[in-house]
Amino acid sequence: MLSSSLEQYLIHIYKLSEQGQEIKSSELSTELNMPLKKTIQALQRMHFQKYIVYLAYQPITITDKGKEMAKYLISRDELIDEFLDILQLTNNREEEREGMKQFLSYEALESVERFVCFVRQYPEIINRYRLYSKRKMRIKILEPLPEEE
The missing domain is CATH 1.10.10.10 (Winged helix-like DNA-binding domain superfamily/Winged helix DNA-binding domain)
Known part of the structure; x- marks a missing residue:
């Protein structure tokens, strides 16, 4: 790679x-x-x-191999950007984008793609997500990040 x-x-x-x-x-x-x-x-x-x-x-x-890889890289970058837009991620966006580019497997990217395509097909999901994310969450999965000394 x-x-x-x-x-x-x-x-x-x-x-x-x-x-x-x-x-x-x-x-x-x-x-x-x-x-x-x-x-x-x-x-x-x-x-x-x-x-x-x-x-x-x-x-x-x-080369043809280079063209195929470039097309993949461009589409991957566009997919990640659209996913971050859906999540409304603005803080440290470039760092998050780079991390996703480097560490997400192709299988994980396919799952992200399915989610993005689902949201495209049902745009009301974005509105519901935005309303949901504005409210204080009662149920949490992720523990708070410990403060560094």
Whole structure:
């Protein structure tokens, strides 16, 4: 699997390739605000994993495997964002999003997807959830987080 930084590179390469743009490592480095050396290392890793074809002084091309992975990553990110919207999670949203991206299994993401699709089909559920979450809960499952010293 790809690290989160390699995921960013792959998604960016995919989007540029879909626009028909020629992709150069120096331009990619600039656009992602990363040092050229780190960008080249990332490209070499993705080339080794067969997500892209990277040759020095040649435009970068994305493989079919890379396209499939990029599509999955984009859809996963959109799913997580929609799920966090449903939960009305605003505090530490980016950290929560990154944690979910890194640690949820594909099976767990499929369950999240079923829930999100269910909520889409029955939008009144969101309204009921919002009313419910505004009230003081009488029944609790989660114990309070102990304070750190």
